[in-house]
Amino acid sequence: MRQLLVALCGVALVGGVAAGVARLLPAGEDPAMARVYVARSLVTLKNGNWSAARRNAQQAIASDPDWGLAHAVLARAFLALGDGVGAEAELDRARAAGFDANRAHQLYAHAWLLQGDPARAIAEAGKTPARYGAYAMRVAARALAAQGQVADAQDALRQVLAVDPRNSFAWGDLARVRFSAGDVRAAGDAAARAVAIDPANLEAQTLRGELVRSQYGLVAALPWFEAVLQRDAFYHPALIEYAATLGDAGRYADMLDATRRALAARPGSAQAYYLQAVMAARAGRNELARGLLARTAGQIDGLPGALLLGGTLDYAAGGYEQAIGKWRELVGRQPMNVTARRLLGAALLRSGDARGALDVLRPVALRADADSYTLTLVARAFERTGERDWAARFLDRAAMPQAGGSTPFGAEDSLPVLQSVAAASPGDPVAALGYVRGLVDKGDRTGAVSAAKSLAARMPGAPAAWAALGDTLAAGGRFAEAAGAYRRAADLRFDEAIMLRLVDASDRAGDRAGAANTLALYLSQNPQSIAALRLSAHWMIAAGQWSEAIERLEGLRARIGDRDATLLAELAAAYGGDGDDAVAVRYARAANDLAPMNPGTADAYGWALYGAGKPAAAAEILQKAVAIAPVPALRWHLAQAYADAGAKAAARAQIALAMADPRFGDRAAAKAVLAAL
Template identity: 50%
Template sequence: MRIRLVFAWVILALSAMPQSAQADGRADSMALFRKAYGRFKAGDVPAARVVLLNAIKADPHNAIAHVLQGRVYLALKDGVAAEAEFGRARDSGIAADDIRHLMANAYLLQDRPQDAIDEADPSHVPGRFAVWAARVRAMAQLSLDNDDAATAELNLALRLSPRNSAVWTDIGHFRIENGETAGAVDAADRAVALDPRNVEALLLKGQLVRTQYGLTAALPWFDRMLAIDPNNLDALLEKAATLGDIGRSRAMLATTRQVLAIRPGNPMAFYLQAVLAARARNWTLARSLLQRTDGKLDDLPATLLLAGAIEYQTGNYEQAIDKLARLVGMQPENMKARRLMGAAQWRQGDDASAIDTLRPIADRPDADTYTLTIVGRALERQGQRKDAALYLDRAAIPTRAEPSPLDVVADPRQLAALRAAAVANPGDTKTQIALIAALLRADQGAEALDVSQALLARNRGAPMAHVLVGDAYVATGNYAAAATAYRDAANISFTEPVALRLIDALRRAGNSAGAVEVLNLFLSQNPQDVPAQLLAADVMLSNGQWDKAINILESLRGRLGDRDAALLNNLAWAYFSAVRMDQALVYAGKAYDLAPANPAVGDTYGWILFQTGRDRQKGLALLRKAAGQSPRDAGVRWHLAQAYAATGAGAQAKAAAQAALALPGFQDRAKAEALIARY
C-alpha cells in the first residue's frame, strides 16, 4: 500500500549544534543551510537538496543540515536515503529522541511498519513531536491492517492538534482505505481549509474529486499543487494519468517528460508512457517503455495487466498467462484480467483452463460476446457440444445485456455457508458483500435487499453500500428506488459502474430524459469512457442524429479496432440512415463476417443489401435467416415483410407483417396494417 504522509518542518533547537559551529567551514555551511531551508519552505525540494549537498560538503558534521536533507528525502519518498541522513545527524550530535519521528517515517517509506512503530514509541518521543509520531504510528498500523490501533493513533493526533491540516489529510487516507468515501471527502475539505498550501491535502482532494465528479474536474486541483510546488512528482504523475484518461495524449506525454526531467528514470513516468503506447496499439514501444521501469512496478496490478496485454497482443501467450495468473490470484474479481487470461489460455490450446478462468464471467447475465464465444469453442473442442451450444447461442443474442449487479465472483451454491459466515461476522463488510452477490446471482432479491440495507445502515459514507441496495432493488423490479440508491452513490463516487447503473435504472423507470442527462454529465467529465460513448451512440441512433452517432462510433473503432461486431453493425446502420451506402455496406459486411450467427447483424446486412439493390437475393436470404434466428424480434420480422412485398411475394409479406404486429413493442403498426390490407 502506498502511504502518503504530510509533515510540517520544525527547526531543532540551535543548542543541539556542536560547539564547532563557529568555525569558518561551519559558518559557510550554516549560510548554505539557511538558503536551503528557504528553498525547502518555498516548495522547491530538488533545489534544497542540491544546496544542502554543498552545506554538508562545507561541514560534514553539520547535524541540522543532515536533518533537513533527511527531511528532503522524505519529501522525495526516498526512505533509504532519509534514514542514512538521520543516522549521520545522530552521529553529528543530534539527540536520538529528537528525530525518532523522522526516522520512523523513513522506515515507513521503506515498508517497515513495525520498525516505524517501535522507533516512534511515545515513551521516547518528546512532546513537541507527539503529533507527528502518532501520525506515523497510525499509518504504520494501517499498513499492518490494524484498523483499531490506527484509529486510536489518529484520534490521539486529533486531540493533540485538532486544527492540524496534516492530521486531517491522514484521516482522509484512512477513511479511503476503509471505504468511507464521504468521510474522506469531509476530511480532505477540512485539511484544505486549514492549510490551502498543504500540497498533500490538495493531492488527496484532487484524487477524491476525480472519483466524486470526474476526470476533468480533478485537473484544477493538481494544477493548484503545481502552482505551489512546480516540481511535485505526485501532482505531475496524477495530472499525467488524468490527462491520458481524458484523451489528451500530447499533454500527458509532455507531463511525463517533465517528470523525467526532474527525476530521470522515474518508473511511473515510463509506465504511463507505456500505457499511452498501448492505447495506440504500438505494442513494441509499449514493451520497451515498460522494461525501462526496471521491475520497480512489477508487483502492481496495473502493471501486471498492461504487461499481460502486451504479451497477449504480441503472441507470447505463455508469458501473458504467467503475468495474468498472478493478477487474478491477487484480484479474483478483476474481469479484465480474467478475460485476457482466458483468451490466452484458449489460444494456447488449454481449453480446460480457459473454461475455468472464464466461466465466472460467462455465467453472468451481462457476459460479453467474445467471452461466450471462447467458452463455447473451448467446450466444442472438448467434445461437450450440448454445453457449447448454450454459450454460442448466447453469444449470438442481438441485444446488449444490462449491467450485472456486481463485479464480484460469487457462487450461489455456497449460500448456506455465506449466510452462516454473515451471521457470525455482521461487521465484516467483505463477508456481507459476498453474501449479497451470491443472493443476487441466485435470484434472491428480497433477501439481498434486507442484507444490503443493513449494510448501508452501518456504512452510509461508502458508495458501494448504496450500490448494493440499488442492485437489490433492481433484482426486485423497483427501478425508481434503485435509481435513488444509485444517485446517492453517485453523489459520493461518480464512477463508471455507478453511472451506468444509474442510467440503466432511470431508463427502466421510464425517465429517459434523466438518463440522458446523467450520461451527458458523465461524458463531460470522462470523454473517453467506452461504455458511456456506446450508450451515447445508441441515444444518437434512436434520435436520428446519424452524423453524431457516426463520429462517436468511428472514434471508438479507431481505438478498439474492427473486432467488435455490435459496434460495426451500429456504424453500418448509421451510415445507411445517413444515405452513405458504400460505407454502410463495408461495415455491415465486416460485422457479418465476425458474427454470422447474430440475427441483428444478419438483419442489418440483409436489409442494406436489399435496399441498395447491390444483391437483393442475398439480402432476402439473410433476412429470412435473421427472422428464423430471432422470431420474437418485431423489427426483423417487419424488414422481412417489406422485402417480401417488394418482390411481389404477397402471402409471405402478409404473414411476416402479421407476426410483427403480434409482437410487443412494434412501432410501425399503421404501415404494417396497410401492407396486410393490400393482400
C-alpha cells in the same frame, strides 16, 4: 522552527567574518552559508515547496558536509516528497555527523513505511520520545492501515486530533485511510479540513484531486493537481496523478510532459516509466512499451495495472506463459476483474489448457450479460475437451444478443458462512457485500434488499454500499428505486460502472432525459470512455442524428480497430440513415462476416441491402436473422423487404406476428403497410 530562528540570527552574527573564514576552508565549504540554506529549506518546507526545500538542504550539505542537522533537514524533505530510501540514507549520515539519534526515531519510522515495511515502522515509532509523539502516532496509524487494520488506524489518528485538532497532516492521513477503506464522503471531509488548516499540505491537496477525480471525473480533477504543482512544480506524487489523469482524458502530449517532469524530479521513477509504457502501448508501439516497462526495474511488478499491461505485451510478443503468470496473479488479487479473466482464459486456451480456461471463464460465462467473445472462448474450450454439446450451447449464446442485465459476481461460499463472516466483521464492507451477493444468488431478493439497505445506512459515504442496493433493487425490477440508489453512489464515485448502471436504470424507469443527462455529464468529464461513446452513438442513431453518430463511431473504429462486429453494424445503420447506402452495405457485410450467426449483424446487413434498393437479397439475409431471433423488430424489417420484393402474403404474415407481440412499437407504420398490400 527554533532551529530556523537560531540559523537566521546566526547568519547576521557571522556575516562579517564569513569571507575570512571561507579562505581557511576547503573549496566549496562555508558553514555560514550552510545555515542560510538550512533556514531557507525550513521556510520552503513550511510554505509547500518541498522540492525547493530539498535543493536548499542539499546546498547546505554542500557548504558544510559534516553538519548533522543539514542532513536531518534533507531527510525531512525527502520524507515530504515520498522518498523513503533517500530519507534513510540522509538520516544515517546525520547520525554519523553527530545528530541526536533520539530525535530521529519517528523519521526512520516514516522512511521505512515509505519503503513498504509497516511492521518495522511501527516498531521504530514506538521508540519515539513524547516530544515527537504526534508525528510517530501518525506514522504508526498509516502503517496499521497498510497492514489492513483500518479501524485501529483511524482510532490512532483520532487520538492525535483530540490533542491537536488543527494538525493538518493528521487530518490528511485520516482522509487517506478513509479513502482506502471506501468511505469517500468521510475522506473528502477530512481532506477538506486538512487543506483548510494548511493550504501548503501538498499530500492533502493531491488527495483532494484524487477524490474529485473519483467523485466528478477526470476533467474536474485537473485544476486540483495543477494547484499543487503551482506550489511545487516538481512534486512527484502530484505529477504522477496529473499525468495519469491527462492520459485518461486523451491529452497525451501533456501527459508526456508531466511524466518527463516526474522523471526530472525523481530520476528513474517507476511510476513515470509505467505511464509512458501505457502511452506507448495505446499508440501500438509495443516494443517501446516493453522497453519502458523494463526500466521500472521490477519496482511496480505487483501493481494491477503493471500486471495487466505486462501480460498484454507478453501475449502480443508470443510469451503466453509469461502472460498467463501475470494475469493469474491479477485474477487472484482481483477475482471480479472481468477483463483480466477474459485475457487469462484466452491465454490458457491458446497454451492448450482448455480446462484451466473453463475454470477461469466460468464466473463470467454464467452471467446473463456475458459478452460474445467470452462465450466463444468457452465454446472453443469445450470443443478442445470433446464436449461438443456444451460447445454448441455457448456458440448459440454467443450468436444471440445479450438477454440479461448486469449482475454482481456470485458468491462462492455458502450463505451461512457469508452471514457469519459479515456478523463477525460488522465494519467490513467487503464481508457485508459478500452476504448481499449470497442472498441474491439464493433468490432471496427481499432479504438482499433489506441487507443492502442496512449496509447503506451504516456506511452512507461508501459508494459500493449504494451500488449494492441499486443492484438488488434492479434485480427485482424496481428500476426507479435502483436509479435513486445509483444516483447516491454516483454522488460519491462517478465511475464508468456506476454511470452505466444509472443510465440503464433511469432509462428502464422511463426517465430517458435523466439517463441522457447522466451520460452527457460523464462524457464531459471522461471524453475517452469507449463504453460511454458507444452508448451515446447508439442513442444518436435512435434519434436520427446520423452525421453525429458517424463521426463518433468512426472515431471509435480508429481506436479499437475493424474487428468489432457490433460497432460495424452501428456504422452501417448510421451511414444508411445518412443516405450513403454503398458504404452502409460494406460495413454491414463486414459485420456479418465477423459474426455470421449473430441476428443483429444479419439484420444490419439485410437492412443495408434493403436501403440500397435490393429487397430480394435483403429478405434472404433477414430470414436468417428472424430464424435466429424471432423478435418483432426483425420481423418488421423482414416484412418490409418481403413487401417491396412482391411477397405480399409473407409480408402480411410477418406483420401479424410482429403486432401480436406487445413489445412491438411501429404499429402505425405496420398498419399502413398492411393497408397498401
